[in-house]
Amino acid sequence: MDLDRVYRAEYGRCVATLTRLLGDLGLAEEAVQDAFATALEKWETPPPNPGAWIVTTARHRAIDRLRRESTREARHAQALLLHQRDEPREEAGPVRDDQLRLIFTCCHPALAPDARTALTLRLLGGLEVAEIARAYLVPEATVAQRIVRAKKKIRDAAIPYRVPAADELPDRLPPVLTVLYLMFNEGYAATTGPLIRTDLCAEAIRLARELAALMPDEPEVLGLLALLLLTEARRPARLGPGGELVRLPDQDRTLWNRTLIAEGHALVRRCLRRGRPGPYQIQAAINAVHTDGPATDWRQVLALYDQLQALAPTPIVALNRAVAVAEVHGPAVALATLEDVRLPGYHLLPATRADLLARLGRNTEAAAEYDRAAALAANETERAFLRDRRAAL
Amino acid sequence: MKQYLLAVHMVEGAPIPSPEVTEKMYAQVDKINQEIQAAGAWVFAGGLMPADSATVVRSDNGRTTMTDGPFAETKEQLGGFWVLRCEDLDAALAWAARCSEACLGPVEVRPFQDEPEA
Known part of the structure; x- marks a missing residue:
């Protein structure tokens, strides 16, 4: 049964x-x-x-x-x-509204961010403490303690069990979207261990679908769902036969999930029509461009990154934008945009710099950046990918 | 209804704000106090004298000892507080945001234990 x-x-x-x-x-x-x-x-x-x-x-x-x-x-x-x-x-x-209430309780800003994710996975995803601990590679006792503490605070401090009013949503919806996004991301590019954890991805998508069904008028909710679907659609092509990482331009596009892509594209069109763009909608639109036609239209991607940067000027956005800049204006211009970007401990900054330097023929500097990136990457699949790239210089 | 403590902390040795800033703060706090009272959330509130005016009293087996100064040996000491009656944490947090704005400092929100049944 x-x-x-x-x-x-x-x-x-x-x-x-x-x-x-x-x-x-x-x-x-x-x-x-x-x-x-x-x-x-x-x-x-x-x-x-x-x-x-x-x-x-x-x-x-x-x-x-x-x-x-x-x-x-x-x-x-x-x-x-x-x-x-x-x-x-x-x-x-x-009752479906009850679930929505519970998501907002679990992701209440008065709870610690780690606790929000653990609590959401436990209460809404029905994941066991052991499964959550495995997914995040933290000891079971730590997860159990986070959940117990959070539940105690919900009770002791009387964190309400209700959907926030419309005027509270601008503050209260983002932590919910962040939890679902982080849950998916952790599943898609696990910090350590096997690169992809499908259970976390599936759970994040399931909850994002529920949220979209419950709040169909919130464009950022639709944007997040579209982003997750369009990323998930490419998963079958992301690892090669030997479990190695395959970059977007090298991926076998016939392996992409066409059903998810069609659903994601429809969602992107639907939310952008509302004329209230937000970071998740723009990221979804970028992924829609990546999954449209036989190859990426990098000019469109760059235009979207410019929009994203204006809306959310974070170092991560600057880093991702540099990749698009390189395709449109060349690696030298892209490298210059990364000059002032600081992302301590994040392997993708040196990895991206290494790639740009290699394209400029500056192999010695590229090798040093690949080494730096490999030292920072916690995931073995990603480390192997970086070593291979370095060896190919 | 629950009761919440909204505590304001003072950092010992922090620069003393100018008289204009202090005056502005008092006026703002007065205003928010009136709003809290009008909304029916008011229980009690007050500002405290500096922590060096505190005395700790210990009573043990009939023997009472006193020590000069505050109990907690930290630089951050309670400077003032509100006690509010609210529906839930969200209501308390909404007041806290406005109190923080009024008193020009962070406000810690802590729920009271429920009163034991009579």
Whole structure:
């Protein structure tokens, strides 16, 4: 029986709905876990609406659990639950808005950034602490502690469980988008270990899809989803037969996922039509250009990077823009744009400089930059790629 | 409703702001205090004398000792605070942003423990 699949798909939704019903995140989690344990015993095949079954069962489990306890909070929560029983009964199952509320709680700016990601993966993605620890290559105890601390703060400080009002969204939406973006990125270019972790990518895309379905009028949400889809679409071509990194111009474009590209392009068109461009939309547009036609139109890419730089003048944007500058105006001009860019500890700055220097025939300097980059890269696949490039000088 | 402490810290040895700045700060704090009261979020607030005016009292087995100076041996000491009654953390954070602007310094928001049931 595919309980795993049901668990992954329904866990976050059920926790979100139970949190609303119980008014307590910890209690909601326990109740949902109880319900899945019951499902494991009782289901031969999942019922037609497994989410509704889990929510109903979890609610009953929570009432049982609360009856055994006698704290004030337990009595309060029990009263709430019993009260809700009087409402017209329908086996509605998980409510999608609840998930949105929970994302905003998990990504609240009052929580530490590391904790936001861990909590989102745990509560909305249904990932186990061990899986999150593996994905980020940090000890399990560290992840567990981050999650426990964050949940305690949500409870003690009364971090609300609600979707922020429209006027709060400019402050509250970016941390949510950042968490999903970082989750995908960590899966796509893992800091260490195997280069690509498909489970993290898939989870980030699933949550971004949910967010886009829940907030279809927020162009940056659509932009983020498009960016993730267009990046994901190229994944099959990103590693060669020997597991080595293949650069964009050398990738076998027939391996790209055409369905995801079509979906991503449609999303880019849809969000840009709204005329409220933001960093994710522009990055999505850049990736749309990369995946359009037989080769990249670098002039368009550069124009988009100029727009991105005006909107978000970060060193990372400057670095990525330099790659486009090199294609349009040549490596010497590109190198000059990197003169004042500082990204301490980030291997892609020396790697990009090395590439530009090599194209200018300045091989000694290029070799030194490749060495610097290889020393900084934490991922073995990327280190091997940099060593090969150096050897080819 | 929950109660939150909004604490303002003073750094010992930091340059003393000019009288104009201090005056402006007092006026701003007065204004925000009125707004907090009008919104029904007010519990209590006050500014403290410098930490070197503090005395720590310890009572142990009937013996009381006193030491001059603040308890925490750090340069950052509590300088003033608000106690507010708010719906949730977001409401407290929204006041904190405005209080920080008014008092020209960072504001630490800390929830009170819930009152035990009578």
